Amino acid sequence: MNTREAKIEAFGHLLDVQERLRKECPWDRKQTFQSLRPNTIEETFELADALMNNDMHNVKKELGDVMEHVLFYAILGDESGEFDIADVCNQEARKLMFRHPFIDWTGWRDDPKADSGDMPHNSEEVEQTWEQIKQKEKDGNKTVLSGVPASLPSLIKAYRIQDKARNVGFDWQKREDVWDKVREELHELEVELAKDDAINSENELGDFLFSIINAARLYHLNPDNALEQTNQKFIRRFGYVEQKAKEAGKELRDMTLGEMDDLWNEAKCQERKNDSQYNKSDNQ
Known part of the structure; x- marks a missing residue:
């Protein structure tokens, strides 16, 4: 290097x-x-x-x-x-130093002169320290959630909102309890869908999705990555269906759902076979 x-x-x-x-x-x-x-x-x-x-x-x-x-x-x-670029770099360096008071910066350029404090034991404690320090900075966040960019994609924004609230103690005591909330939100969505109420159904769908993202966070799963992996999986499998239909001289719109479903299952089996062969060769 x-x-x-x-x-x-x-x-x-x-x-x-x-x-x-x-x-x-x-x-x-x-x-x-x-x-x-x-x-x-x-x-x-x-x-x-x-x-x-x-x-x-x-x-x-x-x-x-x-x-x-x-x-x-x-x-x-x-x-x-x-x-200019020097201002950008220097400001970022000062911010990082200020947000890590548990590191001894004595003698460094732009020494923040902050109390060294206790060394965090894990990354979660570091994040909690950051949230407290950000609100003390001159140009820092004025409220806990003001640091979440308004233009973030909604799924990522929901995760960040929940994570920032967690850093100040607003979270489930036991992560298992979140499933009661998920079931509650799903039931409320089903009720509004049954009424054919589009406005309230959309509101309840948002609540349900928010609760699912909350569950993912509590179990240390990244919902954005998970959804993108599923997106890519769907694209691969649908592409297989489309390819096989073309090889058979058929148009997708002329095929029955059952025929397409059979090809979909073929794609799943092929993926499992490829994954099994990959894992086998990787372990040899």
Whole structure:
């Protein structure tokens, strides 16, 4: 791997390239904070895809794209006189140091002079410490939930809301108790569906989904990752059904549900067979 000096040089090289593009590339010259925002969102999701697939080649590639956007925003900030990349890095370093008072920063640049405190015993205690410290920061969160970005996808937002509430003690005493809430919300949803009440059904569906995400969190399962794995599984199996139908010279819309279901089950069996062979070879 690269030395620290090589890493710093590479970062400087990328900054030089981006600054030159801003000056000489017609596309880069016309970009603004707002025009870049959609691209940044797309690049972030592409990174998320690579991480989900454990594709290290593309993780490296997409990290570069995200970093390029960070530098671009910093260049725009420099042009407006608001901030530059040094301000971004220094502010983040100071924030991290302040939020980790249990680490001795004596003698470090920007020493936060915070009470070292007791060393947390696990990551959950660290998160609880963060939530308390964030509200003490000059530009920190004013309320427990104000740090949850409004533009987060709803599923991830629900998880983060619940997790932040947990950090201040608002949580189930026993995780098993959450299932009573899940069943309660499911029953309320079924009642409204039976009434054919669209508005209340949607409200109750939201409550039911929120309770399921709560259960996932309590059992240390990531609902977003779990749902994406199921999305990919459905895509694979449906693709198998579509392929087999095409090989048989049939259109999906002309097939019966039973015929499609048979192909779906074939896809499931094929996946299990492939997984079994993979695990067998992996253990040899």
